[in-house]
Amino acid sequence: MGKHRRFGWLAIPLFLSLPVLWAGAQGNGSPGGAPQGTPAAGPPPGLTLKFAAPSATRGEALSRSCAGCHGPAGVSTQAGVPGLAGQVPSYTRFQLAVFRAKLRPSEVMQRVAARLSDQDIADLAAYFAAQAPGPAWTADPALRARGAALFQGGDNDRNVIACAVCHGEDGRGADRQGIASVTNLAPEYGLEVLHEFRDTPRFGVPHPDAMRIALKPLSDDDLKALAAYISSMK
Structure with a gap:
C-alpha cells in the first residue's frame, strides 16, 4: 500500500465542521481558483450526513x-x-x-x-x-509511566504538547470538536495510528496537521510508550 493511499484518510479534514476551510481550499477568485461568484465545491459526496434524532x-x-x-x-x-x-x-x-x-x-x-x-x-x-470503554490492557509499568508523563505533561524541552490538552486527562476526547476518545485503545491499533499521524505529510488542514505537529518530535520509543499508556488508562 503506497503512502498516498495509506495516509489518504488522514488528509480528509473534518468537513462536517469546517466548511469554510473546504471552500477556501477551492479558490477565491485568485489565479487557479474558482472565478468570483462560482459556488465553492462542498465536501466529498457522502460525508455530510442527514439524520433524525439518533436512537x-x-x-x-x-x-x-x-x-x-x-x-x-x-x-x-x-x-x-x-x-x-x-x-x-x-x-x-x-x-x-x-x-x-x-x-x-x-x-x-x-x-x-x-x-x-x-x-x-x-x-x-x-x-x-453510551457504552463504557473496555477494560485497561496490560502494559509494561516502566513503559506506561513514560507514556503517562508524555500524555499528561508533554515535554517542554522537546516542544512536545501534552495529549491531554485536546483528548482530556481521562482520554475521553471531545464530541463537539470531533476529537476521538483514546481511553484503553487497543495497543497494536493505537501504535499503528500514532505512526501514521506522525509520518503523514503536511496537508495544511487542522485535523491531521494538529496530530502531525504534536507527534513529530516523538521517537518510535515515545510512540510505544504512549500506546502502552492510552491502552491501559484506568
Whole structure:
C-alpha cells in the first residue's frame, strides 16, 4: 500500500465542521481558483450526513453485526482492532462516512459501511458512545509511566504538547470538536495510528496537521510508550 493511499484518510479534514476551510481550499477568485461568484465545491459526496434524532436502541440492534470484530458492545479483545465503546459519536460518524465514501482504506470496513444509511451511522454512533470503554490492557509499568508523563505533561524541552490538552486527562476526547476518545485503545491499533499521524505529510488542514505537529518530535520509543499508556488508562 503506497503512502498516498495509506495516509489518504488522514488528509480528509473534518468537513462536517469546517466548511469554510473546504471552500477556501477551492479558490477565491485568485489565479487557479474558482472565478468570483462560482459556488465553492462542498465536501466529498457522502460525508455530510442527514439524520433524525439518533436512537441508541436501534443502534444496539445494528451493532450485532459489528461484534464479531469489535467485540460485544464495542469492547474489543483484539490488540489490533479498535474498540468502539465510549467513542464520541461525532468521531464514529465521521469514520463510518469516510469508509463508506471509500476515502479510508479497508476492504472489510468499506463493505460494512456501504450497507449503512446516514441514520444507521448516527444510531450506531449513539449506541457505542453510551457504552463504557473496555477494560485497561496490560502494559509494561516502566513503559506506561513514560507514556503517562508524555500524555499528561508533554515535554517542554522537546516542544512536545501534552495529549491531554485536546483528548482530556481521562482520554475521553471531545464530541463537539470531533476529537476521538483514546481511553484503553487497543495497543497494536493505537501504535499503528500514532505512526501514521506522525509520518503523514503536511496537508495544511487542522485535523491531521494538529496530530502531525504534536507527534513529530516523538521517537518510535515515545510512540510505544504512549500506546502502552492510552491502552491501559484506568
